[in-house]
Amino acid sequence: MEKIPSHDITPPTVGHHTPGETTTQEMYAKRRHIYVREIKGLFQKVRRSANWALMMGFFLLPWLNWGDRPAVWFDLAGREFHIFAATFYPQEFVLLSWLLIICAFGLFFITVFAGRVWCGYTCPQSVWTFLFIWLEHRIEGSRNQRIKLDNQPMNANKAWRKGAKHTAWLLIALATGVTFVGYFTPIRELVMELPTLEAHGWSYFWVGFFLVFTYLNAGWLREQVCIYMCPYARFQSVMFDRDTLIVSYDEARGEPRGRRKKSLSHTQAREAGLGDCIDCELCVQVCPTGIDIRDG
Structure with missing residues (x-):
């Protein structure tokens, strides 16, 4: 299948590409099996x-x-x-x-x-x-x-x-x-x-x-x-508008994402340059469509 050239405008704190890097993106991604995690609430x-x-x-x-x-x-x-x-x-x-x-x-x-x-x-x-x-x-x-x-x-x-x-x-x-x-x-x-x-x-x-x-x-x-x-x-x-109730990711609060010790306080995590997202990927695992909400 012919690939469509695209220009990555993802902020440097999100994703894995360097800003300005030219990439190619397939129109249809190959399906990967999604194992949905059951949650309660x-x-x-x-x-x-x-x-x-x-x-x-x-x-x-x-x-x-x-x-x-x-x-x-x-x-x-x-x-x-x-x-x-x-x-x-x-x-x-x-x-x-x-x-x-x-x-x-x-x-x-x-x-x-x-x-x-x-x-x-x-x-x-x-x-x-x-x-x-x-x-x-x-x-x-x-x-x-x-x-x-x-x-x-x-x-x-x-x-x-x-x-x-x-x-x-x-x-x-x-x-x-x-x-x-x-x-x-x-x-x-x-x-x-x-x-x-x-x-x-x-x-x-x-x-x-x-x-x-x-x-x-x-x-x-x-x-x-x-x-x-x-x-x-x-x-x-x-x-959707700014008042619509939707589940979204607060990039300013969550980034830079990263794992940390449980003993690390919120203040210490901030001082270490970490946001609130611990990169556990639970938000992806519970989504029935397998979408990473952190990527928009």
């Missing part, structure tokens, strides 16, 4: 609660009945779209346009004030990715244990853990595919017809499509979707 509890609530809503809604029909049923063949007591017809899709416009402006409004709340708490890609990471952590262990497991040769322990992880991922992906199709075909009939090969051919196609799509997206692609594919990530930063 108030905002993590809020995120997990939001994720579980969204997933439970997604998986349970098709099973709810409203009278003699599913509570949420998009009947494409009958051209009727049922949402609880309301029934919409194709000629009323202008209402959907208004709903999407309101949702878009609502998302932009929240982004201006609260930053990347959508990405971290409610984006389907994030919700399913965090679920897959949660399963990975429960089956293969902590970050250090997963790194050690991947670096060791294949053995019985590694084989069953890898097999169990991918089996769990595939089961979640299968449930996702069946549930999604269940919004367009009554799910109670669907789950009875799929094993007996009595379901419509398109049902098998879309269940298989979303099975593969979910497995690849949440299990393998993960941060690649956010970095290279997501259109919202391309322009959301233009909605």
